[in-house]
Amino acid sequence: MAEHPGELEAEVSRLQKRMALLEQENSDLRAISEECTKAFLDGETVLAISRFKDSVFVYMNEVALRILDYHWDEVIGKSAWDLNMWVDFGEREVVLNEFSRRGYAHNVECRFRKKKGGYVVVLASTSIITVDGVKYMVLAGKDISDSKSI
Helix, strand or coil, X not given: CCCCHHHHHHHHHHHHHHHHHHHHHHHHHHHHHHHHHHHHCCCCEEEEEEECCCXXXXXXXXXXXXXXXXXXXXXXXXXXCXXXXXXXXXXXXXXXXXXXXXXXXXXXXXXXXXXXXXXXXXXXXXXXXXXXXXXXXXXXXXXXXXXXXX
């Protein structure tokens, strides 16, 4: 802490400048977040976010919920394992192997079981994000079931 009035004023000025910079960064992050949200709310993009350590869903957008025949409260807090979503666990291994090799998976065909029977084919890309020290897997993709004979 500063002992002289001049040093104190300089410190206050420095802190005010830092606060202004942080406020601008926060504003920029909000704007980026809004744009990203728009991109994933296009009515076609499947989006699911799960904790990396236990694969428990923390978010699933309306597109994913609709194509899988689920409601929000049926998936949040549960994993794909709990819901038996993977049609072929080998496809899950492909995604995990891509992660091990490259740190992400891009354009991998995955079949996910619907709640009411049948399945959908999603061309999925996945990546890891870290929020407050917790790693999450983000899966974004497109339902390509119509182009497949299922």
